[in-house]
Amino acid sequence: MASTLAGFDGPHPDLPADRAETKFDDGKPRYSRAQAMAEAARCLYCYDAPCIEACPTSINIPEFIRKIATDNVKGSARTIFDSNILGMSCARVCPVEVLCVGQCVYNHEDIPPVQIGRLQRYSTDTAYDKGWSLYEPGPDSGKTVALVGAGPASLACAHELRKEGHKTVLLEKRSLPGGLNTTGVAPYKMIADASLAEVAWIVDSMGVEVQTGVEVGKDVSWEKLLADHDAVFVGVGLGPDSSLGVPGEDLGGVFGGVEIIERWKNGGDPATSGVTHAAVVGGGNTALDVVRELLVLGIPCVTMIYRRNEASMTGYEHEWDYAKKGGAGASWHSQPVAYVGEGGKVTGVECHAMEIDPDDPKGRKLRRKGDHSFVVPAELVVVAAGQGKLSGLLEGMPGVDLDWGRIVVDDDGRTSNPKIFAGGDVANGGKEVVNAAAEGKRAAQAIHAALSQ
Amino acid sequence: MVDISTNTGGIHSPNPFWLASAPPSNTGDQVQRAFDAGWGGAVWKTLGTPIVNVSSRYGAIHHFDRRIIGLNNIELITDRPLEVNFKEIYETKKKYPKHAVIASLMVETKEEWQDIIKRSIDAGADGLELNFGCPHGMCERGMGSAVGQEPAVNEEITSWAKEYSTVPVLVKLTPNVGDIVPHGLASQRGGADGVSLINTIKSIISVDIDRMVPEPRVGDRATNGGYCGPAVRPIALHMCAALARDPRFQLPISGIGGVGTWRDAVEFFLLGASTVQVCTAVMHHGFRIVEDMIEGLETYMEDKGLATMPDLIGKAIPHYTAWGDLDLNYKVVAKIDEDSCIGCQKCYVACYDGSHQCIHLREGAVRLDPVTAAKLKARDHMGVDWEARIPFVDEQECVGCNLCQMVCPVPNCVTMVEVDKDESKPLLTYKDFQRQEAERKAARKG
Ligand SMILES: Cc1cc2nc3c(=O)[nH]c(=O)nc-3n(C[C@H](O)[C@H](O)[C@H](O)COP(=O)(O)OP(=O)(O)OC[C@H]3O[C@@H](n4cnc5c(N)ncnc54)[C@H](O)[C@@H]3O)c2cc1C
Ligand SMILES: Cc1cc2nc3c(=O)[nH]c(=O)nc-3n(C[C@H](O)[C@H](O)[C@H](O)COP(=O)(O)O)c2cc1C
Numbered sequence: 001m002a003s004t005l006a007g008f009d010g011p012h013p014d015l016p017a018d019r020a021e022t023k024f025d026d027g028k029p030r031y032s033r034a035q036a037m038a039e040a041a042r043c044l045y046c047y048d049a050p051c052i053e054a055c056p057t058s059i060n061i062p063e064f065i066r067k068i069a070t071d072n073v074k075g076s077a078r079t080i081f082d083s084n085i086l087g088m089s090c091a092r093v094c095p096v097e098v099l100c101v102g103q104c105v106y107n108h109e110d111i112p113p114v115q116i117g118r119l120q121r122y123s124t125d126t127a128y129d130k131g132w133s134l135y136e137p138g139p140d141s142g143k144t145v146a147l148v149g150a151g152p153a154s155l156a157c158a159h160e161l162r163k164e165g166h167k168t169v170l171l172e173k174r175s176l177p178g179g180l181n182t183t184g185v186a187p188y189k190m191i192a193d194a195s196l197a198e199v200a201w202i203v204d205s206m207g208v209e210v211q212t213g214v215e216v217g218k219d220v221s222w223e224k225l226l227a228d229h230d231a232v233f234v235g236v237g238l239g240p241d242s243s244l245g246v247p248g249e250d251l252g253g254v255f256g257g258v259e260i261i262e263r264w265k266n267g268g269d270p271a272t273s274g275v276t277h278a279a280v281v282g283g284g285n286t287a288l289d290v291v292r293e294l295l296v297l298g299i300p301c302v303t304m305i306y307r308r309n310e311a312s313m314t315g316y317e318h319e320w321d322y323a324k325k326g327g328a329g330a331s332w333h334s335q336p337v338a339y340v341g342e343g344g345k346v347t348g349v350e351c352h353a354m355e356i357d358p359d360d361p362k363g364r365k366l367r368r369k370g371d372h373s374f375v376v377p378a379e380l381v382v383v384a385a386g387q388g389k390l391s392g393l394l395e396g397m398p399g400v401d402l403d404w405g406r407i408v409v410d411d412d413g414r415t416s417n418p419k420i421f422a423g424g425d426v427a428n429g430g431k432e433v434v435n436a437a438a439e440g441k442r443a444a445q446a447i448h449a450a451l452s453q
Numbered sequence: 454m455v456d457i458s459t460n461t462g463g464i465h466s467p468n469p470f471w472l473a474s475a476p477p478s479n480t481g482d483q484v485q486r487a488f489d490a491g492w493g494g495a496v497w498k499t500l501g502t503p504i505v506n507v508s509s510r511y512g513a514i515h516h517f518d519r520r521i522i523g524l525n526n527i528e529l530i531t532d533r534p535l536e537v538n539f540k541e542i543y544e545t546k547k548k549y550p551k552h553a554v555i556a557s558l559m560v561e562t563k564e565e566w567q568d569i570i571k572r573s574i575d576a577g578a579d580g581l582e583l584n585f586g587c588p589h590g591m592c593e594r595g596m597g598s599a600v601g602q603e604p605a606v607n608e609e610i611t612s613w614a615k616e617y618s619t620v621p622v623l624v625k626l627t628p629n630v631g632d633i634v635p636h637g638l639a640s641q642r643g644g645a646d647g648v649s650l651i652n653t654i655k656s657i658i659s660v661d662i663d664r665m666v667p668e669p670r671v672g673d674r675a676t677n678g679g680y681c682g683p684a685v686r687p688i689a690l691h692m693c694a695a696l697a698r699d700p701r702f703q704l705p706i707s708g709i710g711g712v713g714t715w716r717d718a719v720e721f722f723l724l725g726a727s728t729v730q731v732c733t734a735v736m737h738h739g740f741r742i743v744e745d746m747i748e749g750l751e752t753y754m755e756d757k758g759l760a761t762m763p764d765l766i767g768k769a770i771p772h773y774t775a776w777g778d779l780d781l782n783y784k785v786v787a788k789i790d791e792d793s794c795i796g797c798q799k800c801y802v803a804c805y806d807g808s809h810q811c812i813h814l815r816e817g818a819v820r821l822d823p824v825t826a827a828k829l830k831a832r833d834h835m836g837v838d839w840e841a842r843i844p845f846v847d848e849q850e851c852v853g854c855n856l857c858q859m860v861c862p863v864p865n866c867v868t869m870v871e872v873d874k875d876e877s878k879p880l881l882t883y884k885d886f887q888r889q890e891a892e893r894k895a896a897r898k899g
């Protein structure tokens with residue numbers, strides 16, 4: 001059955017057809033009904049299941065899996081979406097190995113754990129295919145809420161607010177909504193089309209107003225938002241890629257991690273033609289994603305440059321294992337000090353060899369090892385050294401406490417300004433989509449409580 | 454939106470899912486938590502002169518890694534004082550006026566019946582269920598299945614209950630009889646407003662082969678108990694349908710036995726039950742299973758365009774006939790879908806050894822021992838023509854028994870397809886056939 005949602009079972013009209021992302025295979029394809037039934041039958045339907053505890057949105061996992069096993073797929077999808085309206089994208093992008101699946105009781109018996117993410121995808125994809133609309137907006141409350149940024153945090157928040165009947169306006173500076181789900185997550189997990197279909201599924205059924213191309217702080221002021229609305233939710237995520245501040249940054253072929261992934265996902269020159277050597281600076285998950293993506297895009301020699309060793313990498317071990325299997329190499333204990341180039345184009349990354357300072361009592365501090373330096377050859381360099389903060393934008397919010405460019409919130413997303421709430425990366429400093437979904441939902445409940453007083 | 458509220462013999466409930474009289478309905482706290490979870494009604498754990506239970510009490514059969522496909526118990530009726538039970542029934546009814554609370558009762562003398570019925574109704578029970586079913590312990594004392602197995606006694610005690618009761622009376626029947634129909638009719642003659650079935654089946658669940666004592670074991674002794682759970686459902690479905698299709702039997706039925714999912718419940722409804730009662734599945738998984746049962750039933754009814762429970766109840770009954778009314782000219786054969794076949798050849802061996810030898814292997818399909826097969830597989834399927842592993846059906850020989858379809862592990866890979874829709878051959882039942890034979894014989898004589 002064809003999906004009723006553009007982009008879910010075919011290319012999305014708002015995205016260029018020839019972007020690099022379309023070359024990627026689905027890393028964990030959707031289960032067939034037989035596969036889903038077989039996997040669902042393995043679930044023990046644990047009581048007070050540890051997998052639920054490990055899901056930031058507390059999806060009732062044994063319940064939704066039992067419903068797959070009894071062929072009550074609609075009920076299964078409802079169980080998922082009741083807890084997490086972004087259940088479709090989460091099923092694809094969640095690092096389940098360190099979340100729900102990592103806590104499945106089967107791990108204790110050395111039996112492969114239940115594939116919760118893939119079962120979740122089976123139910124939620126079916127809901128999208130069949131165009132099931134499971135929620136409706138509540139009766140008009142007369143209140144209005146502005147949500148800044150159209151990423152996962154704001155979407156989850158808006159959905160919950162519409163259930164209570166509050167008017168919601170999403171303001172997004174980019175031309176496409178969806179936040180990093182649309183621009184950042186690895187294509188073998190999810191392509192942008194699915195993210196846009198998810199946005200449409202939520203906003204169309206719940207009547208959320210979306211204004212794209214509107215940058216708060218520039219096109220509209222915080223003061224105006226606060227004057228026009230009863231509450232404001234801030235879900236702007238993090239800022240652009242951090243740079244290393246070393247010489248040669250303006251050479252052609254040097255990119256930020258989020259910057260280049262967005263080109264691959266949403267269109268633009270992929271910057272990979274003629275490249276045989278690529279270097280990725282960083283040891284986190286964005287660096288690992290870029291490494292894997294470069295390998296799929298056909299770059300023969302991809303090297304990760306990290307100033308610490310393999311064991312200290314902040315990226316997930318399972319992701320690095322995949323990358324290694326795909327042929328990635330690494331230059332450990334290497335600190336980039338300059339990009340070198342020829343004719344305005346980068347040809348390599350000059351590094352200093354590093355080692356642990358033997359005088360550091362904690363054994364963490366690095367120091368240069370001798371005076372040796374070397375160059376990692378690369379016609380393409382991607383710096384994935386983390387995302388910066390949106391300090392300028394955030395400092396403009398009246399009466400909101402910040403902590404190193406992060407909005408300070410309580411457990412329910414309240415800031416120090418009673419009309420302003422926040423959630424997602426801008427408040428937690430950068431976690432996962434599922435955390436943003438959980439925090440957006442909790443903030444909505446706090447906003448509803450405040451507006452109901 | 455569908456409406457799943459029900460009426461069984463004048464007992465109304467917001468949905469057709471009731472707790473059966475058993476450990477899950479032992480106390481007010483449990484019944485109230487069950488109602489909070491979504492159950493529409495509860496038949497209280499059987500009340501009577503309190504007894505003393507033994508330890509241990511339960512046994513079970515498991516199917517490989519799946520636990521409890523059948524459960525057996527040697528428990529008796531409530532072991533808590535009657536006053537406490539009645540107080541809790543009263544409190545429960547006050548808190549949950551729309552839910553059905555049914556008092557299950559089992560006593561001996563007419564005076565005892567009169568007394569316990571009055572006290573149940575005073576406590577607020579919406580209905581009574583006479584427990585004529587318990588197959589262990591109580592029957593040795595002349596109660597339970599000892600009553601349910603004697604139509605005359607069943608009728609008499611039912612009529613006493615009807616005489617004293619101002620609320621509907623259901624009779625819970627025992628499956629430990631050859632034919633359920635006379636027993637249902639006896640309850641009907643006694644004036645019952647409905648029947649519940651089945652109670653548990655007389656059984657020995659297992660034997661401890663080291664100690665050489667049957668289970669569940671009480672020291673070095675054991676006794677037969679009552680069998681229930683998923684494995685008894687086919688027996689319960691048959692008894693439910695046997696009553697529902699008998700034109701003399703006019704009472705509503707509360708179906709019991711092996712219900713654990715909405716599908717199981719729908720099967721009971723289609724065979725004439727208007728509510729279902731659940732014991733084992735709750736003992737196994739807890740009250741929470743009802744969420745899926747309600748939702749699954751509603752979705753099913755929506756999908757089928759059924760608005761209310763009466764639209765569903767008994768829908769399969771007109772299709773349930775005697776063997777002699779089946780069409781001898783109807784024929785199906787097995788079809789294997791070659792695209793989804795995984796070449797396991799389970800259908801082949803099942804038909805070859807266990808049915809009519811009409812599934813065959815292709816030339817080149819060698820029957821390999823598992824070790825050789827694994828080696829070949831490791832060498833990238835070398836040497837095995839995997840296409841050739843797909844068996845084929847000799848449709849001329851196939852008797853349409855369904856066995857291959859049931860053993861095939863791939864859903865919808867084997868389907869049973871109707872053949873020879875020969876219009877010149879109209880419906881022919883065995884009864885017609887016998888009549889035709891008799892006519893032919895008569896013609897030859899004449
Ligand atoms: C490369 C990369 C890969 C990732 N992969 C995964 C993954 O596989 N799995 C996973 O769970 N998580 C992953 N994450 C993390 C995840 O994407 C984020 O945690 C999540 O998207 C945070 O959601 P959010 O709504 O807080 O912010 P975002 O998704 O960042 O959305 C914020 C939105 O606000 C908009 N905005 C910003 N400023 C303004 C303004 N002034 N006015 C209007 N709009 C504005 C932005 O354009 C953006 O659309 C990844 C992150 C990155 C960078
Ligand atoms: C431990 C146990 C105790 C039971 N006690 C009673 C009882 O007191 N009264 C009664 O009518 N049925 C009793 N039953 C039978 C159940 O009510 C029910 O008829 C039977 O278990 C079949 O349903 P099921 O397959 O859902 O378990 C008991 C069953 C079990 C397992």
Ligand code: SF4
Nearest residue numbers: 044046047105108109
């Ligand atoms: S595995 Fe442990 S917790 Fe689970 S049923 Fe067995 S004893 Fe209980």
Ligand code: SF4
Nearest residue numbers: 055090094099100117
């Ligand atoms: S949302 Fe993510 S963490 Fe939660 S259950 Fe689904 S896949 Fe697991």
Ligand code: SF4
Nearest residue numbers: 043044046051104105
């Ligand atoms: S821990 Fe594993 S087996 Fe238990 S409920 Fe969760 S997924 Fe199922």
